[in-house]
Amino acid sequence: MKRGYVLHHRQFRESSVIVNLLIEGEGRVDAITRVGSGKRSIKSILQPFQPLIIQFSTKSESKNLGLKNITQIESAAPAMPLSGNSLYSGFYLNELLVRLLSVEHQAEGIFLDYHRALLALAKQFCSSHLRYFEMALLLELGALPSLAYDTQGDLLDNNCHYRFIAQSGFIPILTSQESHFTHGKGSLSGAMLLALASQELQPEQFNQAKGLMRYLLTPLLGNKPLLSRQLFTKKTD
Missing domain, CATH: 2.40.50.140 (Nucleic acid-binding proteins)
Structure with a gap:
């Protein structure tokens, strides 16, 4: 069994x-x-x-x-005690898996990431749990860019800023002025990328990480909107 x-x-x-x-x-x-x-x-x-x-x-x-x-x-055990935004988050994870996985591409390694996400959400809602699961799912699907090296082969730097280039990765940009990530044209802090990779996101990095994950997921999800996102308020999705 x-x-x-x-x-x-x-x-x-x-x-x-x-x-x-x-x-x-x-x-x-x-x-x-x-x-x-x-x-x-x-x-x-x-x-x-x-x-x-x-x-x-x-x-x-x-x-x-x-x-x-x-x-x-x-x-096998009592149901996960999810409520409020944690419950909505669970529905979001389920919808992602149904939409993005098929019996041909099963993603055998994603079960433990899903289980851990539910356990974390059952304790307390935090949007970072969604980002870490999205990252794990993208990795399983072969759609996660390197969160260790930039396009030039250098290690990502906490003090640098980057722009994501599809099919290539993160390219260093010649400015220290931080801006929001918008449609792939904004800058991403190296500190956020490294914190995402190590699953140590700080609250001030949540919005930038969410923007990156949505940008990476959009080509896989297509134009059909996710119904579960409608359950969230703007500040918690």
């Missing part, structure tokens, strides 16, 4: 659901399961942010749908 989380599920026929799962060591897995009824129903645990242990059969119920078949599923 494997550890996993439900990312999303939808009704399939009268007594079954199709479930998008994040599975430890496998990544994105789409499966089908019967929900049952009465005391034997699994509806109460088939929810986001509920740690699960799951067993799959070797045969898919529907080869045409390309789904695995869940033969056993049970809770």
